[in-house]
Amino acid sequence: MICLVVQHFNINRILLLIIGLWPYQRSPLVELQLILLYGTLMAFIVFQLTTFITVECTLDLIYKVLSFAFLWLCFVIKYNMFWINADILRSSLNQLQNVYNEIKDKNEIAIIEKYGSRAKRITIGLISYFKRKKKKKKSRSHSSPYIVTEYFIDQEKYSYLITLHRHAAGFIGTMAMTATGTMLLTYLQHTCAMFNIACYRVERAIDILQKGGLKNEQKSYEEIIRAVNIHREAMKLSNFIISSIEGSFFFLIAAGMVCLSCNLLLVASLTNNIGQRLLSLTIVFVLYMYMFLSNYTAQDVTDHNEYVFATIYKVRWYIAPIRIQKMILFLLQRGTIDFNILGGIFVASLQSAASLASTSISYFTVLYSTRQN
Template identity: 45%
Template sequence: MISIEDRYFSLSRILLLVVGLWPYQKSKLARLQFICFFSILIIFIIFQFTTFITSKCTANFVIKVLALVFVCICIIIKYYSFFINSESIRYLMEQLQRIYDDLEDSNEIAIIEKYGRNAKCYTAILTTFIVCSVCMFTGALIWPDILQIISSTNKSRPRQLQILTEYFIDQERYFYYLLLHTNTAICIGLVSLVATGTMLIAYFQYMCAMFTIASYRIENAIKTQISQDIIKHNKNLMYESIKNAVDIHRKAMALSINLVSKIEISVFFLIIFGVMTLSTNIFRIFQIGLSTRNADELSISIIVGFISLLYMFIANLVGQEITDHYNYIYVAAYKIQWYIAPLNIQKLLLILIQRGNKTFGLNIGGLFVASMQCFAALANTSLSYFTVMYSIRQ
């Protein structure tokens, strides 16, 4: 028996183990790891909010703080949501393994392996991107200090973090401890973001594979080249093939709905804070670019803004793929020579075609359906908020 966990989820498993979120790892050490990492993220946000106590809260200052606070809130929501839904994630993995084991047709196995490889490619590419982002992010934080070390001048400049925080201690004296905490929080946050995101992408890729298998079974239920006599002789086999197609199609829908229902609330808040993250960081990019030449702050805002936009795009792209693959079975039902099939099979195909009028997608609370249209709407909303903030500044 081939394990899809070892074959297609190996990199996701490593990433989730690093941040203590692997659903099969429930030891006391893993729970302690989760508590430690979650506490680091929470403390990091708290000490960003404490800057409002010791600083003058102008509009620009508030936006500067919130531009990073919002993305940290998104990470914490995703991190905690994945932890509390670990049982559902494990159940889904077991269901996918069971469906994979039930496949006997070599073409169907090839279909599901193709989408498994797509999932691995998504994971590898996004992991590489996040590693580069971590290096750039931490580099932007320590670059001023590096310049001071290699500079020929003996005059020392006060050291401060590029991310606004208030620990109520001497930041100059404890600079490297604070830098360690900041870099640790960033690494944990970005790794957990890509680990949970790629795991969900992999799951939905398997849903797409199941929809494609359903379409394949429909298309092969009736062969255009065979004669009427052979169809009558094999009508029971045809009926079973179509029934199996409908069965795996319904399973894919049920698993998709089940997964979305578990993370629906967290995704709703992710959408809200994701839009605000993108808006505030676009504002920061324009603000820094027009008023100062602080390359470190500018690079941080560009990285955060690009990550939020990319995450929003990929989430909606996956949702669009689910909707498109869901419709494939109805396209297949239209294309086959249904009119030469026995009457009972024609009735079954007619029901399938009629059901094709109902759309299906990853619906979030009845307000958002993951699709490219939704991505365009969210991006447009982010730009609208940016326009409002920029006009108020003016």
């Protein structure tokens, strides 16, 4: 029996537990943790925006404040996404576990292990990347901060508290983006495994049928039914969780576009401040990488769904009896439907990632030309 959380979601569980977003065992203490961490993120955004109250507003100041305020807004959106959808995430994991409970074939288990290991490698790679970034940041932690804030207190007297708040907000936000992003990636990788198992079952059904005999025909028929069932479950599980968070993704994309455009502007315009430029360049790189990974994962799910369609055409389905062909028709009909991860709001794909990157550069160009004028 496959234990989903222990074998495949153990790293994701630890990451989400650190920031209080693991959907199981939501005790009052965890709820308090959520409120404190969420409040820390929100307060940091507020104290960035209060700069406009005490300092004369210029275009440079507006772009500088918004470039970081919208980064933390992205953190808040991702944090809030998992907080308010905890029941949906828990239900999705339970449904996925129920599907895996019925899998006994060693080859199908090997497929699940393959995709689970792949998700773990990506998760560990992202954690290692952010650890390296954190070490580099520590080496210049005593330099003057590049993020403009206004706490309405003596900045020098309470500098340690302000620094503590800034680092705490940065840690919580980074953890929120990493933990929630890798959780969704791992979950969708397991739906890819289910699509692959559907392909395996179709091929196995045709192989059994070719052996001949009424008994083998019945086995082949049952295998096709199992292929149809797991394909349906894969589509249902993918749509179930994504349709629940697509509204949050819309706001995340909008906030990300503003953040990217403003930081690109800072990279292009701050000729005398190398530290500020490097920080903005890092943010731009991280956001583009996050955008690519998100859309690549969605494209991967879409490709696996289409691969089921291709597998059915590749095997010798036409030699099957009519009743088996009728069952195969269920898969063929689903294969002709475009599988949109964020259907209705945003069709996630590599092409969409390129479009988003192009859009952010277009917005940056407009802002830069305005600033020059």
